[in-house]
Amino acid sequence: MFTPSRMSLVHILVAEDQVMSLFGTLVRTNCFQIVRKDELPEFRNIVTNFETKWILEEFAHLGERVEKVSKLLEVKSKFVGGEPEINPPEILEKVKQNIAEIETEVFPVIDRIKELEVRIEDLDMLSEKIIPLESEGIELESLRNLKFLWLTYGFTIRENFSQFRAGLAYIPHLLIYREIPFKELVYVYLFVPLSYKEDLERILGTAPFSRDNFLDRISGNLKEITEKSEVELWRVREEKVLLFSKLKNLRSKYESTLLTLKRQILVNSFVIRALENVGRVGRQFLISGWVPYNSINRVKKALTPYDKSVVQALPPISAAEAEKSALLPPTKFEHPGFLKPFDWLITTYGYPSYSELDPSPIVALSFLLMFGVMFADVGHGAILFLLGIFFSRFKGLRNLAITIAGCGGSAVIFGLLFGSFFGKEDIIPAFWFRPFDDIMYFLKLSVIFGVVMVSLGLILNTIQNVRRK
Structure with missing residues (x-):
């Protein structure tokens, strides 16, 4: 109780096909502190690096996919109980499969919502464009049969609208406009005599004005067009509400899964980074680390299923030896429960x-x-x-x-x-x-x-x- 646990240096040699699973088992024992291969001078000339870049990149990419879906479903981070599964190659494939299944359900709903939002904006904009004409009692057919007037219509910026109007003061014109409430724009209809067409074009060429041609794409009575667009707008909004309800159900269905996937990616990525300290000897791997002397048998028992591994535990290092050693053992307290x-x-x-x-x-x-x-x-x-x-x-x-x-x-x-x-x-x-x-x-x-x-x-x-x- 008054001295830290006695520590022993343990070397484990394991075959390539069992290294990641074995390392996950070591992590779960909660009593193995890995030693970097470059801290072991006796092995410095015989071990090579273990390549982990590819699998870390895979986990990082999967993490981005999981995070993206979580944001789309508005899944908030919270604690997930239970012991995480540690086996990077298997977890990598499981996460790929799980996130792909979730994406096939979530992405079509999100894409459809985006389409509906664009359609809602188009329908709202169509109504805003037609309102000025309706308020003046102007019909679509009359606009297409103009003989003595030239019509130009489009958008201008709201903050520059007063300057835009001032620029038109030198030519005879009729200006009909409507400010778009959900955008910083003003929709403008400009009527001028045909003889002033070139003057108008010159003025508009220097003004913040964007032409439109929506009248060429519609036909019929403007009132009927407005009514049809309103009906469609209600239908589209209703479909959007139903899709949001579906997203809510998907969040309830996959919230726990997404949180678990996040945790698995985090834990297994941590394991892979720790594996960067492992040395490679041909087709085998050398894992070295400190283990409390009284936990060595527990570690050996946990590694029993790995038939392609060899465990060597050195005698515990004394305090005097630790003072002279270049490899400093970690400190682990051994306290009774009340302490x-x-x-x-x-x-x-x-x-x-x-x-x-x-x-x-x-x-x-x-x-x-x-x-x-x-x-x-x-x-x-x-x-x-x-x-x-x-x-x-x-x-x-x-x-x-x-x-x-x-x-x-x-x-x-x-x-x-x-x-x-x-x-x-x-x-x-x-x-x-x-x-x-x-x-x-x-x-x-x-x-x-x-x-x-x-x-x-x-x-x-x-x-x-x-x-x-």
């Missing part, structure tokens, strides 16, 4: 080296003692304790919540010893003494506690120096 939630008090500031003592038990105990003394109160401590117990149900907050519960329990104990309840010291009796009634005694205890902590630190430092020699 594990307090690991973060140490790991927040970094891990001790392999040859150093593990300060976690002392830090956890001293932290709880100091918190209890500083915030000694039965009421406040009980609230912290209950909050810690409540939030410990959430996996992501469990360690912090248990720490808070421990601090609350310590505050309750010292609150009883000091007789404090929600800041009041006259409600419950003190089982030891009241600090405000005997400040000097409290200061003496504080000094004694400080001396004990400093002395303990010196003793541990001495023990640590002896272990390193």
Whole structure:
């Protein structure tokens, strides 16, 4: 408990057709830390690189496809439970198949929605173009039989419309227009005498004006055309609503699958990147890594199904050997269950080296003692304790919540010893003494506690120096 786990260097030689599956099994053991091949001088001249670029590119491409479909279906990222499947080649093919099946259902719906949106915009624009003519009582047939007037129609920019009108002031004209509400445009009909056609063309040539020819593509009564377009508009919008409902059903159907695919891509890509540290020897691969000495048998048992592999475990490295070794072993704590939630008090500031003592038990105990003394109160401590117990149900907050519960329990104990309840010291009796009634005694205890902590630190430092020699 006061020293990190003893670590052994393990070398695994595995055939090419089993390397990825075996590596996935190693990851699932959760006790194997890979060592880069260039950190092993004894193998530096006999191993070559393992090519992973192609499969990483495949996973990256699949990740983009999954992300695209997720955005189209508005699938929000969330935690997916369960252990991820690790076998990059198999997962690659499964993801390809799954995403292809989803795309065949989703993309046609999306494409149809885009077509309908274009059609809706066209129908809305047609109505906006016809409205100015209808409001003036102008029929389509009369526009096609003009003898003395020249008609030009099209779009101009709304912010430049006043300048556009000013440019027409020098020729006789009739201007009918309508501002398009869903675009920064104005639709314009310009009538001028035939004799001013060239003047109009010259003016329009220098103005932000885009000609249109939609009147050549329609026929009949403008009112009937408007009514038909309105009917079609309602039909198209209704179809669009139904398609969005279908998309919602597809989201419910594939949300879990897409989140799982994202996770599988992420995990297996991570495994592939880790495999870049693996060395190749002919048609075999060398995987080296650190394993806690007491977990070696578990690793060997997990690798039993791989008949084309050989496992070699070296004796555990001592603290003195680690000090002299160029290959530094990782630090792994071995704490009982009641102490594990307090690991973060140490790991927040970094891990001790392999040859150093593990300060976690002392830090956890001293932290709880100091918190209890500083915030000694039965009421406040009980609230912290209950909050810690409540939030410990959430996996992501469990360690912090248990720490808070421990601090609350310590505050309750010292609150009883000091007789404090929600800041009041006259409600419950003190089982030891009241600090405000005997400040000097409290200061003496504080000094004694400080001396004990400093002395303990010196003793541990001495023990640590002896272990390193």
